[in-house]
Amino acid sequence: METDTKSDGVLTAGGIGSVLRHDLPASLVVFLVAVPLSLGIAVASGAPLAAGLIAGAAGGVVAGLLGGSVAQVSGPAAGLSLVVADLVVTYGWRATCMITLLAGVLQLLLGVCRVARSALAVSPAVVHGMLAGVGVVIALSQLHVVLGGSPQRSAIENLIELPQQIVHNHTHAVFVGLLTIAVLVTWTRLPQRLRTLPAPLAALFAASVTAWALGWEVTRIDLSASLGSWSGPVWPRGDWHGIIGAVLLVALLAGVESLLCSVAVDKLHDGRRSDLDRELTGQGVANIVTGALGGLPVAGVIVRSTTNVRAGARSRWSTIMHGIWILLFAVGLGWMIALIPMEALAALLVFIGVQMVNMGHLRNLRGHSEVPVYVVTMAGVVLLGLAEGVLVGLGLAALFALRRLTRVTVRAMAEPDGRWHVVIAGSLTFLGVPTLTSELRAIPAGAAVDLDLNIDFMDNAAFEAIHDWRNEYERTGGTVNIDEIHDEWYSMAASGARVFPAKTPPRAPDRWWLPWSHRRNGQRVSRQPLVAARHAPRDDGPASPAVPDLLEGAREFHRRTAPLVRPLLHGMARGQEPSHLFITCADSRIVPNLITASGPGDLFTVRNLGNLVPRLGSVPADDSVAAAIEYATGTLNVRTITVCGHSGCGAMAALLSGGEKASGLPAFGRWMRHGNHTLARFIEGESAGEDDGPLDRLCRVNVIQQLENLRTYPQVDRLFRAGHLELVGLYFDIGTARVHLLEHPPIASSPL
Structure with a gap:
């Protein structure tokens, strides 16, 4: 999705067209998702039903207008329901609204102080574990409502009482709850053309119509009583330490969840990235408004935000309009809510709670060995409580980090x-x-x-x-x-010198193995002179891109790599002692030291087109390769000669074409005569099933033939027979970046 970053506050003529074409339909989709979720979270929080709609409207309009994300949708969050439920029991609903308002003030101050980025230092394993634990608690408590009972005081008690609820309760309420869950589970499996309504709305609609048509006895929702008994927030009574802790808990949990949601939503679109400090400020103002109006705490919600992006939203106007639709619905169509059975909302919460235990997060955390933090946090939230579980998770995450840092x-x-x-x-x-x-x-x-x-x-x-x-x-x-x-x-x-506590290993070259074209990133090439003298006259006109790349590469070497390898090269300055003669193709994609993980002084390298080794006495004569072989075996006393071919070799393609691809290149044509023995071997042999077509098989055959050509040199043959020299054939598959060892004979390969 591409967001419209220009229509961020002022609508132009083109911007109005984009809003009507993209944001208006998206806002209606998000509105249909947000209404049932807001009502359900209000039920789970023990708050008035109107509080969920107030929070949805405030989160949409206020946070959408003032926040730093163009696509995030804010509203009541299931992850905060346990906190709110505990606050309602401890201080009462009106005092909880004041705590929400104060938490908004704190978020506003933190956003003004530009500390939003520091919230991202919280381990995602702790956040996801907390949400998973909240999901388990919600699912266990609301499952009792679905089964016609009442939630117990803790998750353990809910789990213990669950078998009794299942065995003894088979009322109409149970049927409504099971029908709601069945629709939610099967809805995503229906064809796209049948899924015009969001799954939560479809499930509540099906449950409401069925209960009404069959005359089932269910618990009805009365929104009018909730709206009629509205009153403003009051100052909470009790220990001021607990009140401050509650404000901090709501502010931090809502803030962290919103910021993490903003970062996640940024990955779903290609528009402007989120301003996290502005987002935290917007969330603070939204919580001030929702607290003053008697709503639930507000946070960025990933379900609604993902729906917003997928529905085609291009700007923040989709979020703002979805909040307006919620407000209009609460004022003008609130009577429709009375048709929704309470058991259907409870079933929706059970489904949401189960979804909050996201196995995808576990897979991501497993690669970083953070699954224990996730599991311990989730268990702590379920067994001990939200704040206690989060603290235990943070402590374990800190211990894991300390262990990694001191390993x-x-x-x-x-x-x-x-x-x-x-x-x-x-x-x-x-x-x-x-x-x-x-x-x-x-x-x-x-x-x-x-x-x-x-x-x-x-x-x-x-x-x-x-x-x-x-x-x-x-x-x-x-x-x-x-x-x-x-x-x-x-x-x-x-x-006895002073040791500074900072970790100061020298910085290695940044992705040194990448081609120049992948490392430019629009950076200006320095024109400072090289350490070595430049023999070519300077041209003040436009230069070839390769020239500054080469010169900048040398400067990069002097600046970063040379200090690292200078002590090593200093010891090698008087002579070389390579262990391998490495014969490979001149193809620019083949980097011998890279594919063999070797360093300076390891490989005595010969490169030519087709990694060919002319046979002794062949015509036309070639002294270059022969001289390298003589010097390597006679002077350097190498212990191994390796011939390395590769996939998609242009020289082998020319050989396979019968010389057509070498037309107009006379020197190349004469050089390729040294490949005639390879071609003859290719024609006489058959595929062993290891190759990927004729060219690939020819490239492999060529390596084996060059190993035999090496045996035509008396010095090589004598050392080989005496066991003092080893001949090795390698094949580099460029597409898969795999090096294969070729066996001789037959032609087969095994990955290294």
């Missing part, structure tokens, strides 16, 4: 030469000292130990543990060589 891993490995290699990674604090000392003391005495500290922080307890172990180990005849990959935490502490 340390210690790996001790024995090398073939008798040395021990120990890698310590993470944040070294006193919490990790037991694990650290246990692993270090397991190293045999008298060995040479290479200790790598890949850490971003070290406190005094961790330093003393390592330092004491090192001194003791060296006294028993061993040696310890400590190498710090990041900042020198150990060295500074050992020298």
